[in-house]
Amino acid sequence: MPRPRCTRRIISEIRACSIVPFMDDDKLARELFAGADLVVLESDEAEALRLADLENLYQGKAAQLMGISRQTFGRILDRAHRKVADALLNGKALKIEQARAPCLERPPFNEKFKSGGQTPFLNLEETSMKIAFVSDDGTTISQHFGRAAYYVVLTIENGKVIQKEKRSKLGHTQFSGLHEEHHEHGTAGAGHGFEPGAMERHASMAQAILDCKALIVGGMGAGAYQGIKQAGIEPIVTDLESIDEAAAAYIAGTLKNHIEYLH
Structure with missing residues (x-):
């Protein structure tokens, strides 16, 4: 016999009651989100959500597919989870930065940076x-x-x-x-x-x-x-x-x- 469902205690005040899918129509989006605080989900954060939460991949595998370390992937995913939770629970507008796929947000790590304890070169031409x-x-x-x-x-x-x-x-x-x-x-x-x-x-x-x-x-x-x-x-x-x-x-x-x- 399955265990009975325990009573859940919920203390947070949920301010959002719906979510609007991403739209290419900027004018319509501005009208719908007029006066709302905006949370921007960057392209790498959206990709991390897809790999970890939608594809259900382990972080090591997901990091490999994105060409980054597992630690970096974990930071990106944590940031994405926080932004989505902020938007959903606090009634904020969620804007997803578009990126052509497949694409590289930045080039792979340079070997000398991997071994030298330095931060990787950042390709800021498109970000x-x-x-x-x-x-x-x-x-x-x-x-x-x-x-x-x-x-x-x-x-x-x-x-x-x-x-x-x-x-x-x-x-x-x-x-x-x-x-x-x-x-x-x-x-x-x-x-x-x-x-x-x-x-x-x-x-x-x-x-x-x-x-x-x-x-x-x-x-x-x-x-x-x-x-x-x-x-x-x-x-x-x-x-x-x-x-x-x-x-x-x-x-x-x-x-x-x-x-x-x-x-």
Whole structure:
């Protein structure tokens, strides 16, 4: 005899009651979505959803088909799940970026980048993205993620920075009484930042940059590093001080990720 169905407790307020399929008619879409917040699902995120949720493939196989690592696929899929859930549950409009298929959003990893600990070259000719930095003065990269004053977010199109903005950032002053970061160096997953409540704190810090592909810092704890990754953002620890210099290196694919600096 099958087990009886348990009562489900639902505490979320669902604000959407329908979903409209993707339309090529921009005018009609604007009329239907007038005044609605917009969530943009990028082409790689839609592909990750198709492979994992529709084709039911293991992440390793899906990553192989997309020409990326399993870890990168997992970050893309997490980001896609979060966007779709946000649109469905919060009543936001979901826009799917179109891409000709089959296509390459960016070229495969270069072998020297695979072995050299560098980020892969990004083909920005047909895409745009945002990357974030932690900073105290707007021009240099802060050496301490938790205490940095704000984020500097760059919008990149066609391999060029077209917009620069400052965003408010939660820091240690907003989490009074909680364990603060220390400066001892260690290895990822073995340092501080894993105390109770730390992951929730890091998730709150990441809320302001969920639309960014990467976060570039001068230093951070191992727990914060893992927290940013779980938010679907690639954390990069650099020894460069200038935001402009680090941005140019990121675009060129020569920005090294010094995870040995995690503490």
